[in-house]
Structure formats: structure tokens, C-alpha cells
Amino acid sequence: MADPERPFPPGSYPVIVIGSGPGGLQVAHELDQRGIGHAVLSADPGPGGMFRRWPFFQRLLSWTKPYATPDQGSRGFERWDWNSLLGGKPELRGLQTQFMDGSSDFPSRPEMEASLTAFADRAGLNVRYGCRWESTAHEQAAAGTRFRLTTSDGEYECEHLIVAVGIAEPFSPPTPGIEHAVHYADTRAAESYAGRRLFIIGKQNSGFELASGLLQWASRITLASPSPAKTSIETHSLVGVRARYVQPFEDSALGGGVDILSASVAQISRIEGALRVDLKRTDNGMPVSLEADEVIAATGFTCPLLDLPALGVATFGQSKLPAQTAYWESATVPGIYFAGTITSGASGLKKHGIPSYSGAVQGHRYNGRLLVERLAEQRFGIARPRPPIALGDLATHVLAEATNAPELWHQKAYLARVVSVSADDGIRDEGAMPLTHFLDVDGPNAVAVTIEADGQGAIYPVAYVRRDGKVDEHTLEPHPLHDFEGAAYRKQVGGLLDLIAPGASTA
Amino acid sequence: MATRDEIADALAGMTLFADLAAPQLQGVAGRFEEAFFAEGARVLRQGLSGSAFYVILDGDAAILVDGEQRATLGRGEFFGEVSILLGELPTADVVAVRPMRCVVLPGAAVEGFLIEHPKVMYRMLQAQSRRLRNANRARG
Numbered sequence: 001m002a003d004p005e006r007p008f009p010p011g012s013y014p015v016i017v018i019g020s021g022p023g024g025l026q027v028a029h030e031l032d033q034r035g036i037g038h039a040v041l042s043a044d045p046g047p048g049g050m051f052r053r054w055p056f057f058q059r060l061l062s063w064t065k066p067y068a069t070p071d072q073g074s075r076g077f078e079r080w081d082w083n084s085l086l087g088g089k090p091e092l093r094g095l096q097t098q099f100m101d102g103s104s105d106f107p108s109r110p111e112m113e114a115s116l117t118a119f120a121d122r123a124g125l126n127v128r129y130g131c132r133w134e135s136t137a138h139e140q141a142a143a144g145t146r147f148r149l150t151t152s153d154g155e156y157e158c159e160h161l162i163v164a165v166g167i168a169e170p171f172s173p174p175t176p177g178i179e180h181a182v183h184y185a186d187t188r189a190a191e192s193y194a195g196r197r198l199f200i201i202g203k204q205n206s207g208f209e210l211a212s213g214l215l216q217w218a219s220r221i222t223l224a225s226p227s228p229a230k231t232s233i234e235t236h237s238l239v240g241v242r243a244r245y246v247q248p249f250e251d252s253a254l255g256g257g258v259d260i261l262s263a264s265v266a267q268i269s270r271i272e273g274a275l276r277v278d279l280k281r282t283d284n285g286m287p288v289s290l291e292a293d294e295v296i297a298a299t300g301f302t303c304p305l306l307d308l309p310a311l312g313v314a315t316f317g318q319s320k321l322p323a324q325t326a327y328w329e330s331a332t333v334p335g336i337y338f339a340g341t342i343t344s345g346a347s348g349l350k351k352h353g354i355p356s357y358s359g360a361v362q363g364h365r366y367n368g369r370l371l372v373e374r375l376a377e378q379r380f381g382i383a384r385p386r387p388p389i390a391l392g393d394l395a396t397h398v399l400a401e402a403t404n405a406p407e408l409w410h411q412k413a414y415l416a417r418v419v420s421v422s423a424d425d426g427i428r429d430e431g432a433m434p435l436t437h438f439l440d441v442d443g444p445n446a447v448a449v450t451i452e453a454d455g456q457g458a459i460y461p462v463a464y465v466r467r468d469g470k471v472d473e474h475t476l477e478p479h480p481l482h483d484f485e486g487a488a489y490r491k492q493v494g495g496l497l498d499l500i501a502p503g504a505s506t507a
Numbered sequence: 508m509a510t511r512d513e514i515a516d517a518l519a520g521m522t523l524f525a526d527l528a529a530p531q532l533q534g535v536a537g538r539f540e541e542a543f544f545a546e547g548a549r550v551l552r553q554g555l556s557g558s559a560f561y562v563i564l565d566g567d568a569a570i571l572v573d574g575e576q577r578a579t580l581g582r583g584e585f586f587g588e589v590s591i592l593l594g595e596l597p598t599a600d601v602v603a604v605r606p607m608r609c610v611v612l613p614g615a616a617v618e619g620f621l622i623e624h625p626k627v628m629y630r631m632l633q634a635q636s637r638r639l640r641n642a643n644r645a646r647g
Contacts (some may be wrong), residue, residue, distance in 0.1 A: 285531065
């Protein structure tokens with residue numbers, strides 16, 4: 001009899017998922033719902049992934065607005081809830097709202113962890129906790145590639161490997177003297193920095209999170225990295241330092257004890273009773289030196305992919321993200337897929353410099369669902385629903401999706417809602433799919449609608465019309481209240497739909 | 508390839524960035540983002556808005572107009588700047604013909620970057636002039 005506390009004993013499974021953070025849990029739930037045989041393995045003692053530890057200063061960067069719409073179990077509510085996983089049943093949806101005390105729309109770290117734990121419990125997800133993935137091998141068999149995993153509990157085999165281990169391994173650059181710095185991951189309790197002069201390497205969110213949290217404790221804070229820091233308000237996107245952490249910018253602008261430098265760190269050295277940091281400014285090449293009591297490397301994290309690069313998984317960037325197809329399969333080793341924050345390695349078209357929002361739960365939860373939907377269809381013969389749409393409802397459907405669809409609003413210019421039109425099949429709702437997949441794979445006449453942003457403040461729908469194998473992009477006007485269901489939009493979209501479904505504008 | 512230092516080192520060997528000192532290269536490396544494209548992946552798309560400026564770190568790309576190959580590009584070469592400078596949609600597809608690594612700068616950031624780095628702008632102008640001369644020669 002299998003131990004219910006330790007499901008998924010070593011053996012062979014069609015799909016193996018590694019990780020029990022939000023990415024792993026979402027994928028596990030999707031596999032469960034489709035009845036696809038799998039095992040979920042996690043080195044952690046319980047669900048939650050990074051939210052078991054981070055962020056330090058107790059509140060997330062992602063909000064949930066419990067009163068945005070009356071029905072917290074609806075699909076529409078997902079647009080206003082960045083934190084809950086996607087439940088197959090209404091009672092599993094919008095769970096984050098049940099774990100917030102009303103003091104902020106940003107849940108605290110323990111509240112997020114509680115919501116993820118509740119999702120795992122109530123959805124009845126099985127995970128083999130305390131099982132550490134140690135190494136990977138693959139072999140070509142007649143039936144295709146098989147992966148063999150060595151874990152702390154024994155050997156596993158699978159055809160499809162879904163890696164959801166986060167971007168969790170602390171990274172420090174090889175700067176001379178970096179051993180005198182501690183990594184962000186090892187930051188101590190805030191009060192232990194009382195009266196200390198703090199130097200923070202890195203001007204991303206983690207650096208500014210520390211600076212914000214330590215403003216009342218540190219005697220002085222300096223942040224430095226080679227490139228200028230930008231805020232999300234300036235980039236009109238989630239790129240840049242989030243608004244939650246702008247206070248250090250104001251302090252710096254007012255000369256109030258925070259300095260923000262564009263400089264590279266040449267060396268960190270120990271001097272009597274302190275650390276000396278030698279910098280070179282990137283704007284004019286001039287040297288700058290300062291003394292600090294503490295140096296913290298807020299220099300990011302990499303993906304703990306273990307030996308996957310040796311198997312041929314190509315990685316890129318400072319975080320060593322795996323290069324991926326639009327559907328989050330390794331671009332170089334078929335059969336290895338990714339879920340969770342790692343899917344930010346598939347950045348899509350990055351129109352106007354804005355990547356997918358797969359680095360956050362509100363983005364990657366849809367990736368997990370679509371990955372399993374595709375795997376189910378391609379590998380397990382489980383067709384996804386493709387409901388028919390009446391000609392007279394077509395324009396209404398497209399504009400309602402543009403106005404309300406959480407997938408489109410959370411994954412701007414990455415996920416599209418697609419409707420196909422063909423003589424055999426009529427008009428079909430193809431659901432959501434990655435835009436690049438729609439653009440790269442030929443198919444019947446179709447329209448794909450996305451929500452996009454230009455990085456200057458405008459947000460608008462874009463319709464991609466595929467006719468006889470050729471795709472044209474049609475950008476719609478922004479609306480001051482983001483309501484794309486009015487007469488002007490009906491007219492424009494109706495005209496576009498007429499190209500592939502004659503009569504759509506008048507039916 | 509991965510860290511900013513490694514990207515700065517790679518850029519240092521390219522004509523486009525040949526006039527920049529080490530700290531400036533670090534700044535450039537932090538400003539651009541690295542991207543990987545598998546063989547056959549489309550990098551730039553003809554007729555699609557919101558494109559970017561690319562410099563090839565490693566690998567080769569083909570330039571296709573209406574599906575017809577016009578030229579190839581390799582390490583140290585760049586693309587995407589024409590549509591950005593002219594404010595028009597790209598008139599060609601660029602496709603990786605083998606696995607390719609690039610550094611990428613969003614279109615909206617290109618003007619500011621070039622104005623801050625006039626030496627890079629001058630090198631880009633030289634490369635464009637060379638392309639124009641060769642095109643004129645080819646035309647006879």
C-alpha cells in the first residue's frame with residue numbers, strides 16, 4: 001500500500017513535474033483535471049515555492065482587489081486578482097481574497113503562502129515533498145525520448161518533463177572582493193541594520209525592496225549598477241522598479257541619505273572597521289569610492305536547472321533562463337517543458353520592449369494551463385474545447401474578450417484569443433494561445449486579438465487577421481476607460497471580421 | 508553567454524562598440540538584453556509594429572523580403588535599426604539560420620542610446636554608408 005503522505009514513489013510516469021511553487025501547482029491541477037498520469041516532485045517540505053521565503057519585507061509586488069467585481073469565482077475576477085491560481089471549479093477560484101486582512105491590496109508573504117497551501121489542499125493536489133531532483137539523463141527509444149531522473153528518493157522515468165523550479169539560485173557577479181558582500185537571499189532582520197552604512201549592488205526590484213525596507217534603519221544607503229534605474233511608471237509596464245519601491249528615488253532626488261549611482265563595482269576590500277567600495281561611473285568613466293559597513297549583492301537569481309544545460313538545454317541572460325518555444329518547451333531539447341516564473345524565458349515578440357508577464361503568477365498561471373492543454377491534445381489525444389460561434393455573435397465575442405479577458409490583459413502581446421473560420425468547421429472559438437504560435441503556424445482563416453501597450457501609456461487591442469496564409473496587423477484605438485465594446489469598435493472590428501467571415505458586421 | 512561582464516567582453520570585440528571604454532561597455536551591456544533564437548526562429552517580422560534593434564553576438568540570420576532571401580548577417584552585425592530610425596514598419600523578416608544569440612534594445616530606447624553614445628552612432632553611420640555604397644555598386 002502506497003504511503004498517502006508520500007505519493008508518487010519512484011517509477012515511470014507519463015509526465016513528471018518538478019516543483020511545488022505556483023507554477024508546479026497550477027500544472028499539477030491542470031494535469032489532474034484532464035486525468036493525465038503524472039508525478040509531482042518537490043525538494044521543499046510543503047507548497048508555496050519562493051513565497052515560503054520571499055519577499056523579505058513581507059508584502060508582495062502583486063495585488064488582489066477583493067471588491068473589484070461581485071463574483072470572485074468568475075473568470076472576469078482574475079483580471080483583478082494577480083495572485084490566485086486558476087481553479088477548475090468556482091470554489092477554487094479567487095482564493096487569495098480569503099487570505100487578506102484588509103490592510104493592503106498587496107497580500108503579505110504569509111497570506112500568499114496560505115492561499116497557495118489552501119489551493120493545494122482544496123484541489124486535492126498530490127505532491128511528493130522532500131524529494132530532491134539530483135540529476136537527469138535522456139535516451140532515445142523507439143517510442144521517443146525518455147528522461148531518467150535521479151532523486152533523493154530513487155529513480156524516476158518520464159516522457160515529458162515539466163520543470164517548475166523557479167528562478168531561485170542566488171547569483172553574484174565575479175567582482176573582485178565579492179566575498180565581502182552578502183547576497184540578497186541572506187539579508188538579515190531589518191533592525192540589525194540600525195545605524196549601518198549600506199551599499200547595495202543592483203538597481204532592480206530586489207535592490208530597491210531592500211532600500212525601501214531599510215530606510216528607517218540604515219544610516220545611509222547607496223545603490224549602484226552600471227545602467228540607470230527606471231521605474232515601472234516611466235516604462236508604463238512591469239519592466240523597471242515597481243511603484244511600491246519608489247521612496248528611495250525621492251530620497252535620492254532630495255539629497256536625503258540615499259544615493260543612486262550608475263557605476264560598475266571595480267572592487268570591494270576590507271579596511272579598518274569597514275568595507276571600501278571602488279566604483280567606476282558608467283556615464284563618464286570617473287572613479288568614485290565610498291566606505292560602507294555592509295555590502296549586499298541584490299544581483300538576482302538564476303534558474304537551478306542542474307544538469308539540463310549539459311543535456312543541450314540552451315540558456316541565456318543573467319538569470320540563465322532556458323530558451324523556449326512559444327508553448328514553453330525547451331527550444332533545443334524537445335520533451336522538456338517549463339512552468340512558473342521560468343516561462344519568462346519565452347518573452348514573445350516583446351513589442352515596444354515589453355516582455356510577457358510570465359515572471360509573475362498573474363501571467364504564468366495561464367501558461368501552465370495552456371501548456372497542459374497543448375500537451376493533452378498533442379500527446380494524449382485529449383481534444384481541447386473549440387465551441388462554435390454564430391456569425392452574428394462574432395464581433396461581440398471578439399470585443400468582449402478584448403475588454404475583459406484576463407489572459408489578454410495579464411499577458412499583453414503574448415497571449416491572443418483566436419477565432420478560426422473554415423468551410424469544414426465553421427466559426428470556432430480556438431481559445432487562448434501564444435501570439436507567436438498563431439503568427440508562425442499556418443492554418444485556416446482566423447483572427448487573433450491581443451491587448452498591447454506601446455510603452456508610452458497607451459493600451460489598445462490589436463487584431464491579427466490571417467487570410468489565405470498571410471497575417472496582417474490592425475491596431476485599434478485606445479479607449480480612455482479601456483472599454484472596447486462600443487459602436488466605433490464594433491464598426492472597425494466588424495469590417496475586419498468581414499474579411500474572413502463575410503456578413504459578420506451586419507449579421 | 509550570460510553575465511553582463513561576458514556580454515561587455517563580446518561587445519568590446521565589435522566594430523560598432525569599438526570606441527567605448529570598459530565602464531561604458533558595462534553600461535551598454537546592462538541596457539541591452541540578451542536573447543536566444545533557435546534555428547528557424549523569426550526574430551524580426553515584416554509589417555509588425557513595436558520592433559527592436561538587434562546586434563548579433565553569435566550565429567547567423569537571413570534577411571527575407573516577402574519570403575525571398577536577400578542577405579545574411581553574422582556576428583557583430585546588426586539589424587532592425589532602419590524601421591526604428593524611419594518610424595516605419597519593418598520591410599523584411601529576419602530569421603535565425605542557426606542558433607543565434609543577440610543583444611536587443613527596444614525601438615523606443617534607440618534614439619536616446621545613440622545620442623548618449625555618439626561614437627556608436629558614428630560607427631552605425633559608417634556601416635550604413637557601406638551598405639548603401641555596396642547596394643549602389645550592385646545596381647551598377
